[in-house]
Amino acid sequence: MPVWTWTGLKAGKAATRWPQRGPDGQEGVLGMPRWDPAACRSDCNTCAAACPTGAITVANGTAVVDYGRCIVCQRCVEDCPEGAMTSSYDWAFGVRRREDLIWTAALDGPEGQQVGKRVARSLRRSLHIRHVDAGSCNGCESEISALDNPFYNLHRLGIFFTPSPRFADLLMVTGPVTAPMREPLLATWEAMPEPRLVLATGTCAVSGAPMDGGYAGGHGLNELLPVDVWLPGCPPNPAALIHALLLLLERMPQRVQGGHYGAG
Amino acid sequence: MSAAMTYNDCERRQISAADLTAVATDCIAAGMRFQMAWHDWEEGVCVVRYLISQGNRVPFLLLELRTDETLPSLAAVVPLLGWYEREMQDLGGLHFTGHPEPYPLVIHEGFSLPRPALGREGPEGHLSGAYAPPTMPEVRGDQVQDLYWGPIRADVVETGEFHFSYIGEAILHYHPRLFFKHRGMEARFAGQRAEAAVFLAERVSGVGSVGHALAYCQAVESAWSIEVPARAQLLRVILAELERLYNHFHYFGLLAKTTTLKVGSATGFLLEERVKQVAGQLTGSRFLRSLLTVGGLRRNLQAEHLASVLENIIDEGEAYLTRLHQTASHLDRLMGTGILSKEAAFDQGATGPVARASGLDRDLRRDHPYAAYSHLRFNVPVREKGDAMARSEVRADSLREAIALLMQASGRLKAGPVRAEYTVPQGQQEGLGWTETPRGSLYYSVRIRDGRLERVKIKSPSFSNWRVFPLTVHGTNMMDYAINEASFGLTIAGCDR
Numbered sequence: 001m002p003v004w005t006w007t008g009l010k011a012g013k014a015a016t017r018w019p020q021r022g023p024d025g026q027e028g029v030l031g032m033p034r035w036d037p038a039a040c041r042s043d044c045n046t047c048a049a050a051c052p053t054g055a056i057t058v059a060n061g062t063a064v065v066d067y068g069r070c071i072v073c074q075r076c077v078e079d080c081p082e083g084a085m086t087s088s089y090d091w092a093f094g095v096r097r098r099e100d101l102i103w104t105a106a107l108d109g110p111e112g113q114q115v116g117k118r119v120a121r122s123l124r125r126s127l128h129i130r131h132v133d134a135g136s137c138n139g140c141e142s143e144i145s146a147l148d149n150p151f152y153n154l155h156r157l158g159i160f161f162t163p164s165p166r167f168a169d170l171l172m173v174t175g176p177v178t179a180p181m182r183e184p185l186l187a188t189w190e191a192m193p194e195p196r197l198v199l200a201t202g203t204c205a206v207s208g209a210p211m212d213g214g215y216a217g218g219h220g221l222n223e224l225l226p227v228d229v230w231l232p233g234c235p236p237n238p239a240a241l242i243h244a245l246l247l248l249l250e251r252m253p254q255r256v257q258g259g260h261y262g263a264g
Numbered sequence: 265m266s267a268a269m270t271y272n273d274c275e276r277r278q279i280s281a282a283d284l285t286a287v288a289t290d291c292i293a294a295g296m297r298f299q300m301a302w303h304d305w306e307e308g309v310c311v312v313r314y315l316i317s318q319g320n321r322v323p324f325l326l327l328e329l330r331t332d333e334t335l336p337s338l339a340a341v342v343p344l345l346g347w348y349e350r351e352m353q354d355l356g357g358l359h360f361t362g363h364p365e366p367y368p369l370v371i372h373e374g375f376s377l378p379r380p381a382l383g384r385e386g387p388e389g390h391l392s393g394a395y396a397p398p399t400m401p402e403v404r405g406d407q408v409q410d411l412y413w414g415p416i417r418a419d420v421v422e423t424g425e426f427h428f429s430y431i432g433e434a435i436l437h438y439h440p441r442l443f444f445k446h447r448g449m450e451a452r453f454a455g456q457r458a459e460a461a462v463f464l465a466e467r468v469s470g471v472g473s474v475g476h477a478l479a480y481c482q483a484v485e486s487a488w489s490i491e492v493p494a495r496a497q498l499l500r501v502i503l504a505e506l507e508r509l510y511n512h513f514h515y516f517g518l519l520a521k522t523t524t525l526k527v528g529s530a531t532g533f534l535l536e537e538r539v540k541q542v543a544g545q546l547t548g549s550r551f552l553r554s555l556l557t558v559g560g561l562r563r564n565l566q567a568e569h570l571a572s573v574l575e576n577i578i579d580e581g582e583a584y585l586t587r588l589h590q591t592a593s594h595l596d597r598l599m600g601t602g603i604l605s606k607e608a609a610f611d612q613g614a615t616g617p618v619a620r621a622s623g624l625d626r627d628l629r630r631d632h633p634y635a636a637y638s639h640l641r642f643n644v645p646v647r648e649k650g651d652a653m654a655r656s657e658v659r660a661d662s663l664r665e666a667i668a669l670l671m672q673a674s675g676r677l678k679a680g681p682v683r684a685e686y687t688v689p690q691g692q693q694e695g696l697g698w699t700e701t702p703r704g705s706l707y708y709s710v711r712i713r714d715g716r717l718e719r720v721k722i723k724s725p726s727f728s729n730w731r732v733f734p735l736t737v738h739g740t741n742m743m744d745y746a747i748n749e750a751s752f753g754l755t756i757a758g759c760d761r
Contacts, residue, residue: 007527025541027541072554135446136757138469148533180393184423235551
């Protein structure tokens with residue numbers, strides 16, 4: 001009969017030490033497309049027509065890009081005749097303000113990022129999460145449960161999942177919030193002690209896209225719960241989830257401002 | 265109706281409501297297996313279709329019934345149709361007379377829509393309401409306890425509500441209430457351009473992105489008579505088998521978790537992660553999304569060197585499966601747990617590894633080949649016992665077959681186009697597409713008019729297996745429940761849609 005403990009010890013450490021050092025495990029994984037307005041043609045509507053979720057719209061001759069609706073499908077990159085949309089590895093898209101997911105030409109100063117409420121010192125080294133699936137496609141659950149696999153080993157960062165909302169500091173919500181899940185979701189939030197934080201996980205939870213507009217899909221967490229970090233992605237990969245959690249705990253900087261990646 | 269309207273690989277037969285029960289009884293007597301049933305509207309007339317398997321490598325039988333909104337229920341003759349009829353009742357506004365369980369399924373008690381979502385006039389308004397308990401048989405007696413578990417449960421799991429009536433350890437009755445996650449996916453397809461809607465299929469069940477996208481693409485390709493190039497067909501096999509590989513490693517990680525084999529669980533999840541990382545490097549998406557398209561693939565993939573990329577994973581995976589199979593404490597919990605008889609598996613509609621573990625030798629890759637499967641050699645593992653052990657053995661062998669298929673398919677790749685040229689036809693077309701996913705058979709039926717989707721029906725494997733699962737829980741004990749559930753390998757998003 002195999003001696004599993006010995007097998008485990010012999011296999012050695014599988015965990016990465018990212019973000020301190022080591023790989024993030026996302027080699028080759030595509031993120032949100034980058035937009036270069038300078039290359040954009042004003043009379044063109046191709047990307048907006050190609051975008052299946054309305055993340056790109058054209059108003060008064062200029063494109064408006066809302067990364068909170070992007071599902072990373074790369075259709076705009078394929079269809080743009082001018083190369084103004086390019087594929088990127090920009091997946092660490094967690095932000096404190098929903099507005100930061102919408103592309104703006106003029107960025108505010110760095111103080112724009114400081115508006116998130118200060119996280120209690122006691123939470124920074126030990127955070128307990130209650131996850132709620134409010135109607136996801138299970139892609140997000142697959143990536144969230146990957147956080148506990150030996151490669152990401154979330155425990156090394158002092159972050160744990162807890163069954164009871166009474167012990168939870170953070171509510172991690174996936175899915176667009178379908179009608180039958182609205183009540184249980186709000187009850188979970190009510191049951192959490194203060195201070196309590198909310199992470200809108202995945203594009204569905206951020207904006208409801210692409211399920212909003214149907215008879216059964218919701219519109220995400222907007223106007224439903226006070227969200228502390230918005231993390232679009234379809235689904236956000238485990239490293240993007242870790243980035244969002246550490247951003248929440250003020251242990252990593254925000255990468256996105258006004259829709260610009262790396263602007264922080 | 266135009267002459268172009270056709271369902272591929274189907275013998276169509278028109279029947280009347282009066283003949284329905286007799287025809288269904290004959291089909292069952294001839295050993296045929298119902299695959300799914302769905303409704304549609306054609307010029308205001310309700311059409312209900314029943315897709316039936318007549319045997320391996322024989323065309324499907326498609327019964328078509330033009331009817332008014334009230335028709336006889338077949339659930340007493342063909343039990344697996346019970347859920348399909350209840351879904352048509354909730355979403356289509358149809359009424360089935362004589363249904364043994366005429367209760368709501370998809371739209372919960374306490375919730376409603378202004379008019380049926382897939383009814384004669386299409387959806388209007390938004391689902392609304394408040395929680396009300398589900399309709400269940402009443403279980404009463406001395407010391408009977410009721411446990412309502414969910415919809416939010418411990419750990420990172422999908423949403424569902426599970427009702428147990430039990431005495432001590434013994435479960436008297438078990439009732440899963442699903443469809444909290446119902447997003448109205450079939451209605452979301454309506455009105456979309458058929459070639460652009462693949463993104464929706466990829467988001468029905470995230471861990472089944474390839475299976476859903478491929479079945480959908482094949483349905484549209486058959487409706488539009490598109491020939492997919494050979495290289496794309498092989499690459500489609502590679503994508504589908506990579507999906508099977510990471511899903512099956514996850515399955516063993518989860519199964520070992522329920523038998524409290526910590527290192528065994530961690531090893532399974534680590535192997536899953538490594539396959540996902542390979543998927544990310546190969547395709548840009550850990551879920552192999554954004555590649556499949558109507559006519560082939562959106563771009564070429566360099567998958568020729570897959571064998572060397574996967575080499576370590578294959579070796580460690582084989583050693584892992586062997587170790588699991590030698591661990592008595594793990595196997596003890598699987599043997600004799602959650603037995604599903606062959607009769608119940610057949611009657612109630614079990615599919616995939618669950619059906620094959622109960623002696624039903626079915627696999628769409630072999631029985632109704634698609635993509636490049638008819639050019640590749642693989643075995644279909646079957647067991648007879650129908651317990652959790654048999655289900656895990658079928659998965660283990662199916663994982664090995666997935667690896668063999670990946671090696672063959674990547675070795676046979678030749679340069680060539682990966683996307684067929686086509687023009688979108690006018691008028692109305694219909695098509696069927698199917699895949700054998702890691703969890704079993706998945707069907708898409710599409711009806712397209714002037715390039716836009718009018719009706720899409722999705723039959724996911726978990727919809728079939730969730731219907732079967734409770735039969736293996738009644739009369740067992742609480743200690744085995746989690747192990748039994750893990751041994752089925754179900755998803756909820758795919759079932760709820």
